[in-house]
Amino acid sequence: MIRPFLLLGSVITCLSFHPPQKYKLVWADEFNTNGEPNPKNWTFEKGFVRNGELQWYQSENARCENGFLIIEARKESRPNPLYEEGSMDWRKSRKTIDYTSSSLLTRDLHAWQYGRFEMRAKLDVQPGMWPAFWTLGIKGQWPSNGEIDIMEYYQNTILANTAWGTDQAYKAKWNTVKTPLSTFNDPEWADKFHVWRMDWDEKEIRLYVDDQLLNTTELSKTLNADGSNPFHQPHYVLVNLALGGDNGGDPSASKFPARYEIDYVRVYQRGK
Structure with a gap:
């Protein structure tokens, strides 16, 4: 695979790669070194984390291979070390771990306020993913x-979603746009890589796939109950493959291991 050559703090192009005008590359992971993901860029979530999801997150399910980050969901069974008989906590009420996967994040390593965030990836769209x-x-x-x-x-x-706070703890105000895969009118859509992008500035958040605008959020409307605006602060990035839970559906009939393949993650910001 022929890849563009990139230097942080500058943009160098070759072949057909065209960076966004008025932006410069400030951070990227191209996943070009085989093995574990770069610890200078990523940490890992561990265990049962959110949304009643089925997977146990662990670092072992993520690797860099042939220029891609591979996040692999596996069906396996082992004892849940958190298990407590009679517990009402979903994390502790399960006797076994039935699925494993990975969630990578840049928290405490890298965060950015405004810019263009971009990922090229191929999804596994089997039931439950x-x-x-x-x-x-x-x-x-x-x-x-x-x-x-x-x-x-x-x-x-x-x-393509944004969420912010309300006057009730843990209750979000959502701006959500749902796009069925059938609207892309491509029976091979799931077999291809696609580019997801966010353009985020002081006024708006715009979310795209393959240059198709999916959702726009006006930041004048995203105020928390206390008047603060969560989109006027730095954010960190997460990439993960969850299973089941509140929204994912039933993965029991799907084939494992399942793979979420990421070619790159890049962050650009406007030059001053």
């Missing part, structure tokens, strides 16, 4: 810290 490319604000309790779902997929639908 819930891959995502998203951001969270560095300060505040969810959802008042702000959430941006640049790409979220489940149940034959691509979602």
Whole structure:
């Protein structure tokens, strides 16, 4: 695979690669070194984390291979080390771990306020899969810290979302656009790589796939109950492959291992 040559702080092009005008590359992971993901760029979530999802997150399910980040969901069975008989906590009430996967994030390593965030990836769209490319604000309790779902997929639908706080703890105000895969009118859509992009400035967040605008959020409308705006602060990036849970559906009939393949993640910002 022929790849563009990139230097942080500058943009160098070759072949057909054309960077966004008025932006410069400030951070990227091209996943060109085989092995574990770069620890200077990524940390890992661990265990059962959110949304009642089925997977146990662990670092072992992510690797760099042939220029791609491979996040692999596996069907396996082992004891849940958190298990407590009679517990009402979904993380502790399960006797076994039945699926594993990975969630990588740049929290405490890299965060950015405004810019163009871009990922080229291929999704596994089997039943039960819930891959995502998203951001969270560095300060505040969810959802008042702000959430941006640049790409979220489940149940034959691509979602482009933003969320912020309300006057109730853990209750978000959402701006969501759902795009069924059938609207792309391409029976081979899921077999191809696609580019997801966020353009985020002081006024708007615009979310795209393959240059098709999916959702626009006006930041004048994204105020938390206390008047703060979670999209006027730095955000960090997450990439993960979840299973089941609140929205993902039933993965029991799907083939494993399942793969979320990421070619690159890049962040650009406007030059001063």
